[in-house]
Amino acid sequence: MSSQKFRVVSHRDALRFAFDSLTKQGVPDSDAQTTAEGLADTDVCGVDTQGIQWIGIYCQRLEQSLISANPRISTLSRLLASQKSHLSKKH
Numbered sequence: 184m185s186s187q188k189f190r191v192v193s194h195r196d197a198l199r200f201a202f203d204s205l206t207k208q209g210v211p212d213s214d215a216q217t218t219a220e221g222l223a224d225t226d227v228c229g230v231d232t233q234g235i236q237w238i239g240i241y242c243q244r245l246e247q248s249l250i251s252a253n254p255r256i257s258t259l260s261r262l263l264a265s266q267k268s269h270l271s272k273k274h
Contacts, residue, residue: 197223197235204238208245209252 192200201219206212218241226234244250 194223194227197226201235201238204242205245208242210245211253214253 198219201222202212202215205215205218210218222233222235222238241250245252
């Protein structure tokens with residue numbers, strides 16, 4: 184059994200923790216908010232392999248410049264959610 188200790192926090196507190204952690208590393212507010220929501224929502228959905236537990240690693244990688252706080256992201260193509268769902272059911 185793991186000796187790692189876990190603490191239960193509210194969704195709002197998890198959002199705030201992730202947001203504050205990311206903005207301290209230079210991530211713009213809007214990107215930090217989007218990322219924090221994704222991490223906290225993942226935990227709420229019960230996906231234990233992702234979520235807030237990664238915030239420390241993300242911040243460490245930001246600090247070491249292994250990932251960018253201001254990446255240039257562009258969308259090459261878009262699929263509607265219904266199209267993606269329909270396509271995934273065929274496989």
